[in-house]
Amino acid sequence: MTVRRSSALAALVVALAMTVAACGDSGDDTSGGDSSGLKVAMVLPGAINDKGFNQTGYEGLQQCEDAGATTTYKEMVPVPEFEQTYETFSQDNDLVIGHGFEFGEIAAKVAPDFPDVDYVVTSNPLKPEQDNIEHLMPNSTQGAYLAGVVAGQATETNKLGGIFGFDFPVLMAQAKAFEAGAKSVNPDITFEAVYLGTFDDVAKGKEAAQSMAADGIDVIYHIADAAGIGVINGATEEGIYVIGWGADQNEVAPETVIASQIVDQAKMIGLACQAAVDGEFEGGGLVVDGLQSGVIDLSPVYNLPEDVQAKVDEVKQQIIDGEVEVPSVGGGIPGSGEGSG
Secondary structure, eight states: OOEEOOOSOOOOOOOSOOOOOOOGGGOOEEEOOSSOOOEEEEEOSSOTTSSSHHHHHHHHHHHHHHTTOEEEEEOSOOGGGHHHHHHHHHTSOSEEEEOSGGGHHHHHHHGGGOTTSEEEEESOOSOOSSTTEEEEEEOHHHHHHHHHHHHHHHOSSSEEEEEESSOOHHHHHHHHHHHHHHHHHOTTOEEEEEEOSOSSOHHHHHHHHHHHHHTTOOEEEEEOHHHHHHHHHHHHHHTOEEEEEESOOGGGOTTTEEEEEEEOHHHHHHHHHHHHHTTOOOTTOEEEEOTTTTSEEEOOOOSSOHHHHHHHHHHHHHHHHTOSOOOOOBTTBOSSSTTOO
């Protein structure tokens, strides 16, 4: 496997309050850069103001614009429209970014018909077969393990829950890593995972959180994008804790969100765009970043004793040094140590 790692330190870009209107089925939204000539399009499965995965993707697109590209995007694209959206964007753009593992198959199908267009797929741990496709993979199991370290110390019932949008391999790997991290500090915990079948249904996320609370679960870890806001709302009503995902979600519910897994997709997307602007885009490769570069991290720990934060800091360094074994995110990428990002 060919793996290329970016050397730049990642800076967290968080925007918890966005006023951009959703374009959804109404069409695409286009913004201009400062005349690099590069045209970049992004396809997103969810809303750009979901305070999670899709929002960080959109922030990455804004970094493309900062690099001088003209950008356009379509959000909340349903699966049946993936291929048509890709083909439409490929006709008038130099770089097409699919924000999410689920776009890997469509990119591979469309790319051969547009050899002069470059493609990026985020959150994909597999090396692409075509030389005009690049996959970006944040080593997110590292952050999930740290989230588990927090949860294992925070729980009073020893019952932890995880609420996820879909049973995608990348999400299931993070569920496994979260459980491993929790058991590393509290071997008595049990862990229940629920897959909603949606990233967008806020009510369904809330119901899942309330159901878990009724079962005695007192800390929930979510990777559910917009539905994750429902998870936080439900947990707040039930008086239990949540660990967020994507960006620091403590501002959503300061008494409820005790930590968040940081996944700075924006930085990785911005670096890919800058490479394209500079004429240095390298297709056919897999870019992996993790704790060492700062693309993956954990927010500060809130509302818990200081020794919880100290333990997180200790384990974080052990993961970087390869002293703690973290489950792989997939694609043969090691979860910790050399080659893990």
